[in-house]
Amino acid sequence: MTKSSHSKKASTADIQTQQKLLYYRSELSKLRTTIDRQEKKIKEQSESIHSLITKVHEQPDQIIQPTEETIEDTALLQCDCYFSYTLVIPKQDDDEPIAMIGDFIIRNTGSTPVHDPVICIKFNHPKLANLSGKIKYGPSTLTDQYIVTDEDQQETWEFVEGTTLKEAKRTGLFSLQPVNRPSLLTNETLSFSHFEIQIPTDIDESEVIVQGYLACKEFPEGVASLNKMICNLV
Structure with missing residues (x-):
């Protein structure tokens, strides 16, 4: 091998080494930049956490006490309604009808009042x-149109405006509203108490079912009762 060719090979090796050094320096610079960026981000996060902890210690009441907006956002609308009833069956040789005697009970189980039940x-x-x-x-002057007249009772009911007893008997749907209870507060109970339904024993139907619903401003579509009143005639 001549001295000239050996010199060329050495020169080529030096160039390759220089290129590798330049590449490594470039990668090292990128790595340092990334590390600096991450360290800056960690420092900013640490400062934010420290600032938040300081606010908690300085203003505990403001942090712990819920605001009115928070209370409104977490308000729960919920009502339950159900029947509590008894079937009174006449003796076998008696012509008296079967009587359903009971209460329809409404309870506001939510955290906000409901209106116009x-x-x-x-x-x-x-039929x-x-x-x-x-x-x-009806009005007090038409006493013969009362099913029950009892002005002293707090939970007296009346037909919803636009509905009548005649219509209820035709459609099979009674819609009633309390006379003196425009709203139902949290945990309050409203009851249509001591009502009675009479079922003749000589009818063709084998089963009589009575379903209850609650409707109000907050539940315009209605809430079905948890149970039904059922009388089997077979």
Whole structure:
């Protein structure tokens, strides 16, 4: 090998070494830049956490106490309604009808009041629809139109405006509203108490079902009762 060719090979090796050094320096510079960026970000996060901790210690009441907006956002709308009833069966040789005697109970189980409560009592056979209880039907001068007249009772009910007893018997749907209860507060209970439904024993139907609903401003579509009143005639 001549001295000239050996010199060329050495020169080529030096160039390659220089290129590798330049590459490594470039990568090292990028790595340092990334590390500096991450360290800066960590420092900023640490400062934010420290600032938040300081605010918690300086203003505990402001942090712990919920605001009115928070309370409104977490308000729960929920109502339950159900029947509590008894079937009174006449003796076998008695012509008296079967009597459903009970209460329709509404309870506000949510965390916010509900307004303008209305109960709906629906019969599966409209021709059997009848209902007596603390229901005010007309003005005091027309006492013969009352199902029950009892002005002293706090939970007296009346037909919703636009509905009548005649219509209820035709459609099988009674829609009633309390006379003196425009709203129902949290944990309050409203009851349509001591009502009675009479079921003749000589009808063709084998089963009479009465379903209850609650409707109000907050639940315009209605809430179905947790149970139904059922009388099997077979």
